Amino acid sequence: MSTLTQIRLVALALSAGSTVLLWSGAGLAPSSSFISQAEARVGRPATPMSYAGVARRTTRRSVAVGAAGAAAAGSYYYAAPGCAQVVNSYGQIVYRCP
Template identity: 50%
Template structure:
């Protein structure tokens, strides 16, 4: 139930104080290193291609791909498991491989 006598100015003052304290804590949480010019909320990013954690390095791409395959396989792969089976082609069908390496059956 909503109280009849709510205090909007008091709530607004509390919210304003919380925002000011939060922004102050964020700006003081980063202490800049002596050699870096960044200060406050944002500092310089030092990403070098070739390091394992950078987005364009081979190690980073391999790490993320493996992680996605493992996590995705755990969620998707466990849903359905079936035994492989082979189907004999109909009479008059030939196996065709196109320029992209796809294999399919062409029936006349």
């Protein structure tokens, strides 16, 4: 086999391989290409056990526990009589007064 024939076979194999890798499985319309369109979904995770959802809940819980622990450890602030020190769902210490 000559060198030119080998080069042609390698080029044919590369083009066939790249076509197989880039083809999305759908038929080609006149205005489409081999590469499929990317579609992003914005919002809450679809599954409750996704990495983003677990990380968000874990962070919120650890912040709330850490803030409550810091408040109990002795970081006192004098508030007016009748006010109560509470920790909201974001872990922030706030004072509720009537």
